[in-house]
Amino acid sequence: MNQILKFLENKYFQIIFVFLLITYSISDYIFDPLTHMTTANIFPGIAPHLELGVPYKDYWDVYPPGIYLFYYLLYFVGRDLQLSYILVHIFVLTFTIIIAFNLSKYFKNGRLIFLLGVIYFLSPLYIDYLMINDLIALFFSYLGLISFLKLENRNKYIISNFLMTFSFFIKETLIFAALSILILQLFQKDFKNIKFSLLGSSLAILLIFIYSLYFSIEQFLIQSYLNKIQLFNFIEILTRYSFVFLTIVLIFTFFRKKRFTVYNLNLSEPEKLIYLHSLLIIISFYAIGKDDGGHFDIPKVFATFFLLSILINKKKKFVGLILLFLISSYYLKINHSLFSYTIIEPNISIENFDLSKQTEKLNVDTLNKMDNNVLYLYGWGSTSFFYNYEIKPFSKYWLVHPQILTEKQIFELKDNILMNPPLLIRYCGFDKDCPAGFNFSEFESKYINFRYLVSECYENLEGLFYELKSKACVKSLNF
Incomplete structure (x- = not known):
């Protein structure tokens, strides 16, 4: 059994396996026409280039402004070409997986965790069309996370928080995860560097503000958030999950005390941040009630495996793997996600116009x-x-x-x-x-x-x- 586990952990095996898995996963949709979920983001974003209006003022939807800014800037590089979207999708997908692999290395037996996670992550149940905004948001969030862990100077606080905050403006379900570095700094009383983190977040907000001023849509943008508060009833969400939020605050209040279980596991500083980031992603899904097994769940896949990584230890590695597999199977719907590899048919209504x-x-x-x-x-x-x-x-x-x-x-x-x-x-x-x-x-x-x-x-x-x-x-x- 140990020989099998060692083989699964082999770097070259994982590179080949992931490459083949990515190739197979994207082969079913990579040349398909863009779906309505994607065009709903692209068209308002590139409309100013086509002289067909601007987001919010001429195109109302519940999407945040970052995704429109993303496509507006992308147009300068790749225009509105299918090939451009294909290449960007492959780039974002591949580098999100590479970053997840690098994050997993901070955990004991991280390569096994990554291997299980990537099988779920690439399931057509989650990723079955081009340019999913959940995937793009996760890419920026993970890019911010790995920047904080890899960079050495104070710029890491600015860059990482800028990227994480920008990810929130692409997909608002990442709002809690965008605050993970700041929250950890508060619990660790790292007041010296908090100002740099706040600067990074402020720069992302400033970028969105400049974008809205440039197209004179700031009032429409503000109104869009007021409308979303009415549509999604955030007050009810906060009330319904106030106990959960309070519990999380209490848990991390004792983050530095040995009475807290996670601390007793002797997690390294990177592990604590990844653990907190993953936990805040999962909390957001409970808060908004999104657990439908579709593209909404993309950010929570690797997060689930990182959180459950504590089940694996050196002495009982195989037992831990079984536990990790069973628990994640229940939460991530293994019967759907793995089965969808053989029958790739997303349950969505798409109208293509010839x-x-x-x-x-x-x-x-x-x-x-x-x-x-x-x-x-x-x-x-x-x-x-x-x-x-x-x-x-x-x-x-x-x-x-x-x-x-x-x-x-x-x-x-x-x-x-x-x-x-x-x-x-x-x-x-x-x-x-x-x-x-x-x-x-x-x-x-x-x-x-x-x-x-x-x-x-x-x-x-x-x-x-x-x-x-x-x-x-x-x-x-x-x-």
């Missing part, structure tokens, strides 16, 4: 002249539609879904339609199987009766596209 299939009535040129005049109803695929045709949507609420819109925003959309109705509506609501992603019949009975609007004031142009008959019809209609 420009060659348009008819004479509705061709590409016609759509290109429809800036600010196309309303897409319904489905997450709206982002891919506007991205592929490179047209500015009728309203900043380009994705009509009650999950990301407040009541105030829905009625604002209704007022916009009344004042200046769109010339073209893409509507699937006449079909009960319309892939809206929510109960659109209930939505229409409560808020906006689009079925009635389209029936009375629009005529079918082609397929699911309906053309406006007259603006007067809309203004006189009680929908």
Whole structure:
């Protein structure tokens, strides 16, 4: 058994194994069209380059500003090319794994921990399409973590906290992990260097502030956070998990005392930081209730293995591995993640738009002249539609879904339609199987009766596209 474990820990075996695993994992999706989850991030980010508006003001979504800034800057290097996104995805994925490998080396038997972790991490259950924002955020967070551990001078505090804070602006579920260095400094009373950590975090915030000022979207950005507080009810989350937060604070208050279990394990300083960073990632998932086994869970995979690494010791290495495998299997859904290697079929609804299939009535040129005049109803695929045709949507609420819109925003959309109705509506609501992603019949009975609007004031142009008959019809209609 020891010989098998030694073989699994062999550096060259792991390099070859991980290379083959990455190759197999990405082979099923690497040349696929971008999914709606990706285009929802890319299009608002690159819209200023295309003179099609700016994020938040012209494109509302719940994503934080860092992901839009990321794509805005990426455009200068790779333009809006599929090949660029493929190369960046491979780079981010590969270096996230390399950093995780280097982090695992700080633990005893770290190579075994890494090997188990990477098998889960590359499962198509988690990573099955290009440019996942959860993966990009984890890359910056891990880059900050390894920078702190590898750099020697005080610049490490600035660089690491800048990267970790920026990761929060890409995916807000990393908010607690972004504070891990600062929290550890507070517990260790390292007040001398806290100012450098705060400087690093402040620089990331300043970068976002400059970005918002440059495009004059600071008010829209602030309003987006106010809307998200209403949509996701953060007050309820904090109240519901106040006991968990209090427990964590108490645990790390005793971080320097030998009564605390983790301290008794004689963890090194790097281990303490990685352990804390991983713990704060897991806490965020409990706090927001995200545990669906999808791309949301990408940041928690390696974090889980780092936290459970204490189960493995030198004397009972094999027993520890079994325990690590069983516990992580329950938490990370091994039956789904490993099985998905053989049947790679993500459970998501993706609409890809083939420009060659348009008819004479509705061709590409016609759509290109429809800036600010196309309303897409319904489905997450709206982002891919506007991205592929490179047209500015009728309203900043380009994705009509009650999950990301407040009541105030829905009625604002209704007022916009009344004042200046769109010339073209893409509507699937006449079909009960319309892939809206929510109960659109209930939505229409409560808020906006689009079925009635389209029936009375629009005529079918082609397929699911309906053309406006007259603006007067809309203004006189009680929908």
